[in-house]
Amino acid sequence: MQKIRKGDEVIVLTGRDKRRRGTVLNVNGEHVLVEGINVAKKHVRPNPMAGTQGGIVDKTMPIHISNVALFNAETGKADRVGISVVDGKKVRVFRSNGKVVGAK
Numbered sequence: 001m002q003k004i005r006k007g008d009e010v011i012v013l014t015g016r017d018k019r020r021r022g023t024v025l026n027v028n029g030e031h032v033l034v035e036g037i038n039v040a041k042k043h044v045r046p047n048p049m050a051g052t053q054g055g056i057v058d059k060t061m062p063i064h065i066s067n068v069a070l071f072n073a074e075t076g077k078a079d080r081v082g083i084s085v086v087d088g089k090k091v092r093v094f095r096s097n098g099k100v101v102g103a104k
Contacts, residue, residue: 001090003070003081004032008101010068011078012037017063021071031062038063070094070101 004010008024010032017037026033038061046054069078072094080095092101 001083001092002027003083003092004065004068009071009073010034011071012063012068013078014067015063025060027065028062030065032065032068033060033062034068035060072096074099 006024011021012018022034022037024032025035039058040061041056042059044054044057070081072079081092082095083090084093
């Protein structure tokens, strides 16, 4: 079971975007794509066959999964995640208070 999934709100722990929050767009193995985090300028060649225009484009780059943590809205801080069995199903829980992740 993945501890960080698509759609989760995470907070960056290290790097130039430290303490910034964003939503996970994609999880690919050990790397995550977080909306608005780790944005780089990429030079793109024009491709008339595909209809793409050339120039400098802002692109969201992946960040290692160890450099982000799930954001706990109740405490307002980053939190570690554990896995627990509730009603016969595995669920993700916050380590600080034991609440289920995503439960309202």
